[in-house]
Amino acid sequence: MRIQILNNKAIGIIPICLVFFLGACSTSHRAVDSRSTVIPKNLYTKPSNQKPEEGALWPGNTRGNFLFGDDKASVVGDIITVTINENASSTQSATTNTAKDTSLNMQAPNVLGLPSSLGIQNFLNMGTQFDPSVNATVANSMQGTGTVTRNGTLTATISAIITDILPSGNLRIEGRRSVTVNHEEQIMVLRGVVRPQDINFDNTIPSTLIADAAISYRGEGVVADEQRKGWLAKVFSKVWPF
Template identity: 30%
Template sequence: MRIASFFSAVICAFVLGGCSNLAQLSEIGRPPRMTQISDPTRTANYRPITMPMPPLQPPPSEPASLWRSGSRAFFKDQRASQVGDLVTIIVDITDTAALNNNSTTQRTADENLSIPRLFGVKQAILEHLTGAGGLATNSSDDSGATGKISRNETVTLRLAGEITQVLPNGNFVIMAQQEVRVNSELRELKVSGIVRPQDITADNTVTHDRMAEARISYGGRGTLTEIQTPRYGQQILNSVLPF
């Protein structure tokens, strides 16, 4: 069964690799193609977000008043507030982590057991019959381990997204996508998450640390990405080989 599974994985790798190679062959002599601008809610992997919501409260009635609750302008709030409105997302991630872990354990045990009399037989007779007057054991255990983790990541970008959904409690679902092509390398930026209306500033921007369920992706495809990515066969061998 393992051999059959291995060959199945190899065949799948060749098929996927063939599809990838065909896509690469179609772009020989030209830069990577950009995707067409489309409605993000119509993509195959789009799913509307549902979250726990409190019961809806009727808005307060303010007759003969020109002021709206939550407005920052006297006549109209210029911030994004409904599906289709644009909002600028600011991503500024500086993540540094260092962890050192050392552990050492040592244990020594020594046990002696004597039998002075057994069923009326004295220890001298037992020693003559067995060559020992009791039981003696000893053990020793010593182990040590050292671990170290060091990570430094920095991501800084700004991109415009749009509100794709307004949740029943008033929070916004925001999705943003941007493609940048430089020579033969195509960079794809994707950001999505949930924000509160009050976290959108007066200049219609929101920072990533104000987004719940944030999903931030910075990747791409092209000549450099292909060189840095291991081949499918190498990935399969690294996954299945036990040595």
């Protein structure tokens, strides 16, 4: 008897553990780790100790010493300022109208040489004779209308670092910014590929000129937590059939 009671308790504990397990699986993880570095240190170009040549006016690294040259970002580790001004809007609408009418009229004046009433004058005690004729009408119609409208605007400025130089000469950039105010953390991440000739003389570039751009702006904290469903509500949302 005691073993059976313990088994019943164990069976009752299993659904509770399963609910907690599903709730733990349904929790969302951060898509961005704001504490990690943007690029590893081994990607930065190390300055080389160049020996001055005999008769040279500028010993060592001469980058940026050209009179008619510019000092735009061009190597891994340089910084580019990205002006984000994204406006996206879309509208979709659909209208459906269908109609179908079907009618059926079938009569049998004679059945195997006999009259259609088959001699039955009081069919089912209704006081009328038997009539095998069939007359049916079916009408079906449907009307549907749907409209979807989405608008999104993001305006910001973020500095990005050149992480790689592609064989085509284009620059791969990545930028990350994290601002924490009163335990509420706002995280912005930008990744993409830019052309060196699109970079302005002041090392700025608009986000509209970034290829393969991925821009993420999200928050973590009290306000963000209140905008999410609880773990139990997520479980019921996944298994609720209606």
